[in-house]
Amino acid sequence: MAKLTQDERTILAMFSYMRPSGTPTETAFIERFLTPLGFTRDPFENLVLTVGDNPRILWSSHVDTVHGKEGIQTLNYDGETLTLSKAAKLNSSCLGADDTAGIWLMTEMIKANVPGVYVVHHAEESGCIGSRDLAKGNPEFFKDIDAAIAFDRIGYTSVITHQMGMRTASDRFALSFAAMIDDALGNGEKSKYEADDTGSYTDTNEYAHLVPECTNISVGYHSQHTRSESQHVGHLIALRNLLVRADLSKLVIARDPAVVDYAGGSRGFYRGGFYGHSSAWDLEEPWENPSNYTAFQDRRTSGSMEDLVRAYPDVAANILASYGMSRNTLMDEISDMYGDAALEAV
Structure with a gap:
């Protein structure tokens, strides 16, 4: 390797x-x-840094990963794709691209x-706690803030317009973001970024009632x-190369955050990208009725994970698919953790 x-x-x-x-x-x-870049903690443990005078865009990622334990892992890099090393797979539960990729991108910007x-959120993987x-x-x-833009999406092409089945960004905004990236490419090239209504959720979803355009971008x-x-x-x-030269003034702000819109959210999960690769459920949100906040929190925190999956098996399967988990990948994970005998009934 070079x-x-x-x-x-x-x-x-x-x-x-x-x-x-x-x-x-x-x-x-x-x-x-x-x-070292100047990030400081807010009262909610998020890491915050402002660049420029009165900026109107919030750039978002999250600091935590979903690893089962902490420490340093070894990696395999072939000059194009980064994965866990074979040895690391014995001790590590994931690579942590979600959302180390977003953090690197923001530090470069x-x-x-x-x-x-710039907000690097606290405890997104525990339920978007910081946001x-x-x-x-x-x-x-x-x-x-006119737009909250997360870098926390699978694939190569998504400009998310819906999270958990609710519209969080307008189609006009998504199209303008894609056009902005295309303009930064120059020479008439196309990035293949496009509006995508199949988002699950990330931290910007928590701001949809406050910020007009809340999206998530494939990294x-x-x-x-x-x-x-x-x-x-x-x-x-x-x-990164495109974002540092993009003309942010071309972003179109069109959505009214006071309007709750559950249209869309088709849950088709993956599309192609820069390099030619091919590739939620409707909970009542707490801001629709502030008196519902306690009940909403109870639904999120009471009972076990197993209870929730038993109650919503189709939803759980859709969420796994939205995270890029295929049937074969899930079977491999089950086999790795519990042995082939656990798959005999499948």
Whole structure:
């Protein structure tokens, strides 16, 4: 393999950290990669940094990974795709591209002085805790924000317009984002980014009642939350190169956050991308009726995971598919964890 570039070295270093929320390894990652850039904690444990005067875009990722334990993992990189090493798969539950990819992208945009309010959220994998607490505890934080753009989506082409079946961004915004990226490509090239109404959820979903355009952008990972997770490094670097020269003034802000729209959300899951690869349920939201907030929290926290899957098997299957988990991948994970005997009834 050719000598690694500085971008590749930094990406590999970031991806080596297994970071369950609140662990010393998460803290070490923050101190190495985020604190030196000027990120500080808000009262809700999110990491926040503002670039520029009165920016109107919030750029979003999350610091935690879904690893079962903390520590440093070894990686395999073939010059294009990053995966866990064979040895790491014995101890690590995932690569952690969700959302190390988004963090790397945001740190690069900061270094390039791209304007924005940058938020690396706390405990997204535990139920969007940091973003939910911020939206509830300090809604004034969002008064000048027109768009909340997360970098936390599988694949290569998605500009998410719906999360959990609810519209969170307008089609006009999604089209303008895609056009902005195409313009940055130049020479009449097309990135294949397009409006996608099949989002599950990420932190920007918590802001949909406060911010007009809340979206999630594909950053080139697949099979997240599994040992088969992979990151297409070339896509990530190419997206960085486009975003640092994109004309953000071309983004169209069209959605009214006061309007609740459950249209769309077709749950078709994957499309092609830059490099020619082919590839929720309607809960009443707490802001529709503030008195429902406690009941909403109870639905999210009471009972076991097994109870929830038994109650909503079709929904659970759809969510797994939206995360890039195929039937064969799930069978491989079951076999790895419990042995082939666990699959005899399947």
